[in-house]
Amino acid sequence: xxxxxxxxxxxxxxxxxxxxxxxxxxxxxxxxxxxxxxxxxxxxxxxxxxxxxxxxxxxxxxxxxxxxxxxxxxxxxxxxxxxxxxxxxxxxxxxxxxxxxxxxxxxxxxxxxxxxxxxxxxxxxxxxxxxxxxxxxxxxxxxxxxxxxxxxxxxxxxxxxxxxxxxxxxxxxxxxxxxxxxxxxxxxxxxxxxxxxxxxxxxxxxxxxxxxxxxxxxxxxxxxxxxxxxxxxxxxxxxxxxxxxxxxxxxxxxxxxxxxxxxxxxxxxxxxxxxxxxxxxxxxxxxxxxxxxxxxxxxxxxxxxxxxxxxxxxxxxxxxxxxxxxxxxxxxx
Amino acid sequence: xxxxxxxxxxxxxxxxxxxxxxxxxxxxxxxxxxxxxxxxxxxxxxxxxxxxxxxxxxxxxxxxxxxxxxxxxxxxxxxxxxxxxxxxxxxxxxxxxxxxxxxxxxxxxxxxxxxxxxxxxxxxxxxxxxxxxxxxxxxxxxxxxxxxxxxxxxxxxxxxxxxxxxxxxxxxxxxxxxxxxxxxxxxxxxxxxxxxxxxxxxxxxxxxxxxxxxxxxxxxxxxxxxxxxxxxxxxxxxxxxxxxxxxxxxxxxxxxxxxxxxxxxxxxxxxxxxxxxxxxxxxxxxxxxxxxxxxxxxxxxxxxxxxxxxxxxxxxxxxxxxxxxxxxxxxxx
Numbered sequence: 292x293x294x295x296x297x298x299x300x301x302x303x304x305x306x307x308x309x310x311x312x313x314x315x316x317x318x319x320x321x322x323x324x325x326x327x328x329x330x331x332x333x334x335x336x337x338x339x340x341x342x343x344x345x346x347x348x349x350x351x352x353x354x355x356x357x358x359x360x361x362x363x364x365x366x367x368x369x370x371x372x373x374x375x376x377x378x379x380x381x382x383x384x385x386x387x388x389x390x391x392x393x394x395x396x397x398x399x400x401x402x403x404x405x406x407x408x409x410x411x412x413x414x415x416x417x418x419x420x421x422x423x424x425x426x427x428x429x430x431x432x433x434x435x436x437x438x439x440x441x442x443x444x445x446x447x448x449x450x451x452x453x454x455x456x457x458x459x460x461x462x463x464x465x466x467x468x469x470x471x472x473x474x475x476x477x478x479x480x481x482x483x484x485x486x487x488x489x490x491x492x493x494x495x496x497x498x499x500x501x502x503x504x505x506x507x508x509x510x511x512x513x514x515x516x517x518x519x520x521x522x523x524x525x526x527x528x529x530x531x532x533x534x535x536x537x538x539x540x541x542x543x544x545x546x547x548x549x550x551x552x553x554x555x556x557x558x559x560x561x562x563x564x565x566x567x568x569x570x571x572x573x574x575x576x577x578x579x580x581x582x583x584x585x586x587x588x589x590x591x592x593x594x595x596x597x598x599x600x601x602x603x604x605x606x607x608x609x610x611x612x613x614x615x616x617x618x619x620x621x622x623x624x
Numbered sequence: 625x626x627x628x629x630x631x632x633x634x635x636x637x638x639x640x641x642x643x644x645x646x647x648x649x650x651x652x653x654x655x656x657x658x659x660x661x662x663x664x665x666x667x668x669x670x671x672x673x674x675x676x677x678x679x680x681x682x683x684x685x686x687x688x689x690x691x692x693x694x695x696x697x698x699x700x701x702x703x704x705x706x707x708x709x710x711x712x713x714x715x716x717x718x719x720x721x722x723x724x725x726x727x728x729x730x731x732x733x734x735x736x737x738x739x740x741x742x743x744x745x746x747x748x749x750x751x752x753x754x755x756x757x758x759x760x761x762x763x764x765x766x767x768x769x770x771x772x773x774x775x776x777x778x779x780x781x782x783x784x785x786x787x788x789x790x791x792x793x794x795x796x797x798x799x800x801x802x803x804x805x806x807x808x809x810x811x812x813x814x815x816x817x818x819x820x821x822x823x824x825x826x827x828x829x830x831x832x833x834x835x836x837x838x839x840x841x842x843x844x845x846x847x848x849x850x851x852x853x854x855x856x857x858x859x860x861x862x863x864x865x866x867x868x869x870x871x872x873x874x875x876x877x878x879x880x881x882x883x884x885x886x887x888x889x890x891x892x893x894x895x896x897x898x899x900x901x902x903x904x905x906x907x908x909x910x911x912x913x914x915x916x917x918x919x920x921x922x923x924x925x926x927x928x929x930x931x932x933x934x935x936x937x938x939x940x941x942x943x944x945x946x947x948x949x950x951x952x953x954x955x956x957x
Contacts, residue, residue, distance in 0.1 A: 351860075351890040514886055536886045548881030553847055553869045555897035557684040562895045564888035 293320040293329060293370075296601055297360040297390035304345055307541045307612070312345065313605045316360070320394055323373045328383060328398050330367025334621045335388035336413040337608040338363060338447070339512075342540040351566050363388035364413045366401060374398060384412050391601050391624065404582055408594075414619030415451050415585060415592040416578055418567055423451035423510075424577040425570040426532040428459075430563045431508045435460030438502060440521055442466075442489075443512035445473035447619035448534060450481055450593045451581070452510045457482050458584055465501045467494075467517065469614045476617055481591055495520040505529075513538045519549035525560055533564040541612065593618025600624035626653040626662060626703075629934055630693040630723030637678055640874045640945070645678065646938045649693070653727050656706045661716060661731050663700025667954045668721035669746040670941040671696060671780070672845075675873040684899050696721035697746045699734060707731060717745050724934050724957065737915055741927075747952030748784050748918060748925040749911055751900055756784035756843075757910040758903040759865040761792070763896045764841045768793030771835060773854055775799075775822075776845035778806035780952035781867060783814055783926045784914070785843045790815050791917055798834045800827075800850065802947045809950055814924055828853040838862075846871045852882035858893055866897040874945065926951025933957035 294317065301314040323329045341363055344355045355361050365388035369381045377383065382401040387393035403409050407416070414420065426448070427433045439456040443449040444466025456464045466477045466486040477486035485501035498506075498520045507529050509521040514536025521531065539546060555562065584590035595616040597607040604622045611620045627650070634647040656662045674696055677688045688694050698721035702714045710716065715734040720726035736742050740749070747753065759781070760766045772789040776782040777799025789797045799810045799819040810819035818834035831839075831853045840862050842854040847869025854864065872879060888895065917923035928949040930940040937955045944953045 518885075519881075533885075533888050535889055539886055545883040545886070547883050548852075548885040550878040550880050552851075552866075552881040552885075553872055553878070555866050555895065556868055557899065558897060559899060559902065560897050562888065564891060564893050566890065566892060569892065 292322070293392055294318075295320055295390060295392035298601065298604060299360055300345060300355045300357050303347060303357060306543045308342070308345060308609065310605055310609070315601065318390075320392055323371055323394050325373050327373050327394050327396055328367075328369045328377055329371040329392065329394055330383060330385070330398070331370055331392050332365045332367045332388065332390065332624050333382070334366040334410045334413060334623055335604065336364035337604065337611050337620050337622065339535055339537045339540065339612070341608065342537075342612060351568075361389035362386055364418060365393070366409045366412060367393060367395065367398075369398075376400065382409055384417065389601075389604060404586060407582075407585065410594060410596065410619075410621045410623070411585070411592050413621055414447060414594060415590070416582055419447045419619050420451050420581050421570065421574055421577050422448045422534060422567040423455055424581060425567060425573050426510055426534050426565060427452050427455050427508070429570065429573065430565045431510060431530040431532040433459060433461070433508055436462050437507035438463040438465070438504060438526075439508045439510065440465045440467075440498065440502060440506045440524070441510040441512070442517040442521075443537060444468050444477055444483065444486065445593070445617045446512060446614075447616070449510065449512050450477075450618045451590075453477070453483055454481055454584075454590045455581070456508070458589055463502065463504075465498070465506065467498070467513075473617060476593070481593065489517065495523055498524050508532070510534060511536070515539060515546060519551055522549050522551050522554055522560065525558060528559050531560065531562040533562055537612075595620045597622045625655070626725055627651075628653055628723060628725035631934065631937060632693055633678060633688045633690050635690060636680060639876045641675070641678060641942065643938055643942070648934065651723075653725055656704055656727050658706050659729065660706050661700075661702045661710055661728050662704040662725065663716060663718070663728055663731070664703055664725050665698045665700045665721065665723065665957050666715070667699040667743045667746055667956055668937065669697035670937065670944050670953050670955065672868055672870045672873065672945070674941065675870075675945060684901075694722035695719055697751060698726070699742045699745060700726060700728065700731075702731075709733065715742050717750065722934075722937060737919060740915075740918065743927060743929065743952075743954045743956070744918070744925050746954055747780060747927060748923070749915055752780045752952050753784050753914050754903065754907055754910050755781045755867060755900040756788055757914060758900060758906050759843055759867050759898060760785050760788050760841070762903065762906065763898045764843060764863040764865040766792060766794070766841055769795050770840035771796040771798070771837060771859075772841045772843065773798045773800075773831065773835060773839040773857070774843040774845070775850040775854075776870060777801050777810055777816065777819065778926070778950045779845060779947075780949070782843065782845050783810075783951045784923075786810070786816055787814055787917075787923045788914070789841070791922055796835065796837075798831070798839065800831070800846075806950055809926070814926065822850065828856055831857050841865070843867060844869070848872060848879060852884055855882050855884050855887055855893065858891060860891050862891060862893050864893065864895040866895055870945070928953045930955045
């Protein structure tokens with residue numbers, strides 16, 4: 292038996308969650324059975340999609356259950372192995388985040404590229420990177436020469452999506468973000484052609500100024516007013532990848548949708564929602580291409596690492612929902 | 625010179641148009657030049673898309689101009705020809721409706737299938753039929769076995785779209801319409817599996833009852849609340865063809881969009897707008913397939929023919945906007 296701690300959903304939030312919605316719980320883990328490993332987590336992921344899972348709503352991922360541990364992406368170091376090819380000290384990527392130790396079924400061994408932090412396999416080379424890659428290339432059907440707008444562009448997915456667009460030959464890459472510092476990051480470090488702070492207001496006017504010739508692709512991480520502004524600015528045959536709507540995740544009541552959606556007819560727009568787990572077959576392509584850019588320094592893996600392990604996880608998650616991260620946020624144990 | 629009459633846009637409407645927005649104007653036509661024919665119109669089309677053209681808004685078709693004649697689909701009988709292969713008495717399809725006579729450039733000769741009224745080349749075998757065909761098959765990517773919901777299903781495009789779905793092997797075809805008589809038409813004459821009157825209210829509840837296993841395709845002629853209800857009922861990987869939003873054409877201010885659009889992510893929905901004129905290359909396929917069904921009686925070409933020629937055209941158009949037609953509305957001269 293291994294004594295450990297994990298974080299449970301204590302109560303469902305109504306609107307913005309607080310620390311009171313979570314509880315740290317002591318637990319004893321059994322020894323791993325055949326096909327399992329016991330790991331000590333070294334990194335765990337906090338992601339926007341975890342917020343809707345706190346509601347009691349059926350969705351593409353099952354909701355978290357009150358009184359049970361949360362879960363999510365994590366990197367663990369093997370302490371004890373009942374799997375051929377995995378030995379103590381090896382790293383594995385798995386889904387049992389939000390806990391200090393875990394017994395993992397069918398663990399996936401992690402062999403990081405030289406010089407690449409294992410945490411990036413929760414980010415740019417993991418689900419985050421695959422979301423950006425599939426959303427831009429397969430869902431929005433990006434083509435070289437397209438002008439691309441990414442909302443939430445300083446976030447985990449957005450920061451990668453914008454860079455893929457640039458590296459694949461976009462005519463112009465525009466990002467929105469929620470602070471002057473993030474806007475500077477987009478322009479100065481991530482190579483966006485234009486960026487603006489949506490909290491300054493006048494979203495439509497700012498987007499029009501940043502995209503004087505319109506946009507061809509909109510990568511939507513935000514929903515709400517951002518989507519409405521993008522519909523207004525999209526060129527004919529424009530394409531929208533609907534990736535998420537963090538602006539709405541904490542709304543107790545749904546907000547109205549874009550009042551200009553009727554423009555989709557005359558402009559021949561397409562809007563497509565997607566879930567990255569449907570596209571796992573593209574992981575190899577993504578790692579080859581994005582990993583190559585990462586290795587030769589063309590792509591920046593922007594990351595916010597929070598130290599403090601399990602005791603820091605709830606604050607990290609709440610901070611991420613408030614936009615306190617740049618790039619991918621992970622908790623280091 | 626030929627003395628004739630035509631209908632001009634007298635003033636742009638604000639909200640619902642009235643007879644005061646139109647004027648009947650006398651005019652003298654020149655003799656046709658080389659490559660032209662002089663025709664006497666025998667049918668003209670009144671269509672929903674003409675309403676947004678009355679506004680001074682740039683769109684995929686240029687707006688009508690105040691003080692100038694309207695235009696639209698028409699069938700004319702040749703009176704005088706300067707085109708090889710066209711002789712007096714021949715029929716042509718052209719774009720100069722809203723007038724009693726017209727001098728037509730590059731006229732397209734009409735050779736109706738046996739037993740098919742020439743008016744159907746403004747409807748089921750014309751732009752209307754092509755809109756239904758392309759929207760269902762190419763834009764929504766209909767597949768046999770799909771459950772299909774069509775709004776405005778007793779209208780020109782909707783009545784054809786629903787029947788194509790049935791004849792192509794839909795598992796279930798559901799239609800909404802604006803009166804009990806139209807609902808009966810859908811069920812009893814056009815072969816819809818289920819239909820309801822949206823004016824009874826509780827759109828979402830009615831749609832859920834009509835589609836207990838959800839829908840896979842939504843053919844949207846209406847927009848507004850219909851689109852919101854459909855998004856709620858669409859199954860995973862559902863597809864929406866955005867064809868028009870007649871519910872909004874007379875709004876002075878745009879209404880909010882669907883507040884559940886965020887569901888498009890988890891359900892992996894796609895929504896695509898389209899304009900039929902981009903898809904003229906499909907006309908031959910459509911006429912072969914739909915014409916075949918029409919000839920052997922499997923498809924009903926529902927039509928509302930208004931007699932009275934030019935003097936009846938404005939009332940016919942206004943009546944169509946109020947939903948007084950079933951199927952395609954044409955004016956007979």
